[in-house]
Ligand SMILES: Nc1ncnc2c1ncn2[C@@H]1O[C@H](COP(=O)(O)OP(=O)(O)OP(=O)(O)O)[C@@H](O)[C@H]1O
């Protein structure tokens with residue numbers, strides 16, 4: 262069963278064509294790692310999935326809902342697609358608990374008590390039980406990113422989209438965030454992860470997608486892609502990064 | 504009344520202090536309520552000016568948003584582009600001509616109205632700048648968990664924009680303390696009006712206005728200090744926040 266199915270997705274910024282016809286199907290429970298050079302369109306693809314970026318053409322089908330069609334209840338469907346950003350984007354005016362409960366209360370209409378109970382449970386799971394009343398801004402990068410993951414999880418998503426979640430972290434904090442993501446993957450969460458952490462991709466990904474200049478050039482199991490890539494550009498990219 | 508300047512000033516203070524006090528009271532009343540009401544209005548006007556249409560909006564919604572944008576822009580431009588003293592005259596004398604039931608019950612009421620709508624225009628511009636300065640990532644994060652654009656504005660963007668605008672909003676209050684003096688033209692008994700009345704009693708102008716100047720300075724200086732102190736309280740350093748966290752945890756355990 263597929264959670265997300267995209268067909269022939271196109272996106273341009275002015276004259277710059279960033280996505281040149283992307284097809285991808287993500288099955289339930291699957292972990293997809295999206296790799297590729299800077300500017301190849303990875304973030305744009307991810308942002309087109311939850312319509313933070315409006316595609317110019319093509320279809321995004323999420324659990325049977327055509328997101329690219331007018332009239333869908335986008336806000337309701339977005340709660341089912343958690344997104345984690347490279348720069349955390351925690352709500353600066355709220356503490357950790359509020360960051361993870363405000364969406365539940367305002368969007369899912371859960372009561373304050375229920376929302377906070379759920380938020381607290383998830384925060385403990387990601388190892389932040391001691392920080393629920395801290396203002397977001399006093400946390401370390403790794404802690405912030407774990408809060409961001411908890412915030413998305415609190416909405417009970419069916420898929421999690423990660424856009425380079427560890428790229429702006431100090432090296433010693435990368436592990437704590439990747440551990441949370443591994444745990445999530447093991448629990449069966451469907452995930453699309455844009456990452457430069459190749460060891461994570463090797464270990465966790467069911468499939469690795471290599472993007473190059475707005476197209477998916479190669480797609481396959483991590484062992485295939487990393488051990489013997491078929492495309493010359495994939496080889497070049499992996500040589501550069503590994 | 505003594506002949507010397509400072510003797511005259513002292514004489515005015517001890518003799519006519521109730522008049523000056525009445526002026527000070529009204530000046531503070533008008534500038535404070537005017538700032539509060541103006542600020543409240545600006546919370547609506549600033550987002551109105553920033554309404555954006557998306558490709559998902561229906562044609563009707565796009566048109567409505569455009570009209571709202573145009574109207575709020577006109578509001579701000581007209582109020583910022585004309586002197587308050589002129590607005591006060593027009594509003595005080597013409598509103599009753601639109602409909603008799605609309606006439607002002609007192610000059611002060613009209614004064615508060617004029618200061619409020621002016622302050623709304625100025626603060627909405629301050630807020631608009633602050634809203635635009637908020638990291639777009641905040642909005643994206645809010646939208647990504649399903650918040651509507653209105654919810655995003657109310658719960659995420661505006662609180663941060665307001666906080667960043669507090670010094671500038673405080674400054675508007677200080678400006679209002681001084682600028683309410685123009686309401687003298689519609690016979691509001693604020694401080695300038697009091698000074699003018701006192702000056703007329705003995706035909707000694709300078710003394711009365713020196714008293715007024717001292718009173719204005721006292722009010723603006725105090726307001727500036729209080730606002731500075733409030734600003735510090737609202738923005739506790741990290742260390743303080745941590746203590747607060749510990750305290751709260753303690754309270755929860757007990
Ligand atoms: N909002 C935008 N307006 C204009 N150009 C954009 C916008 N967003 C992205 N681009 C351009 O689109 C191209 C692809 O960007 P994208 O962020 O998708 O790449 P990426 O693969 O995520 O790269 P990176 O690894 O650096 O994050 C880049 O050339 C970028 O400059």
Ligand SMILES: [Mg+2]
Nearest residue numbers: 303304305425
């Ligand atoms: Mg990117």
